[in-house]
Amino acid sequence: MRLMPIAALLAGLAAPTGAHEYTVGRLLVVHPVIRLASPVSKTGAGYLAITNRGVAADRLLSVTTSAANRSDLHGTIQSGAVMQMRAQAGGVPVPAGATVTFAPGGLHVMFIGLKAPLPAGQSIKARLTFEKAGTVDVDFQAVSAADPTHKH
Numbered sequence: 661m662r663l664m665p666i667a668a669l670l671a672g673l674a675a676p677t678g679a680h681e682y683t684v685g686r687l688l689v690v691h692p693v694i695r696l697a698s699p700v701s702k703t704g705a706g707y708l709a710i711t712n713r714g715v716a717a718d719r720l721l722s723v724t725t726s727a728a729n730r731s732d733l734h735g736t737i738q739s740g741a742v743m744q745m746r747a748q749a750g751g752v753p754v755p756a757g758a759t760v761t762f763a764p765g766g767l768h769v770m771f772i773g774l775k776a777p778l779p780a781g782q783s784i785k786a787r788l789t790f791e792k793a794g795t796v797d798v799d800f801q802a803v804s805a806a807d808p809t810h811k812h
């Protein structure tokens with residue numbers, strides 16, 4: 661086995677940039693936000709985009725945070741006239757060369773039991789765990805659900 665130079669190892673670690681992006685392995689995590697009905701809401705929906713720049717498929721296994729009692733990966737399915745949220749059994753696949761977007765009406769991170777008020781502009785820390793790329797710590801920035809300019 662060939663030893664990797666230190667620089668290459670460090671390049672694989674989480675590196676926040678000015679654009680609120682994070683990299684882990686060949687994955688790019690873009691602009692995580694948490695949408696709340698009000699700053700004192702106990703639940704919020706997390707949205708972000710994940711781009712896989714590698715040649716192998718990966719999978720988001722979990723999002724964990726100490727800022728809420730639970731944080732589950734949810735999908736949304738149409739059931740008749742009703743949209744229903746469902747737990748994403750087995751996580752969220754991130755195919756090679758693809759971008760997976762969490763957005764209103766679709767995939768989201770359900771933060772349940774937020775422990776402190778979260779005014780727009782503040783953020784909570786959370787850890788994303790991927791099957792192959794490993795873990796990356798990100799900030800989910802709070803945005804108001806009433807803010808029509810922030811559709812993400």
Ligand SMILES: [Cu+2]
Binds near residue numbers: 768
């Ligand atoms: Cu949900």
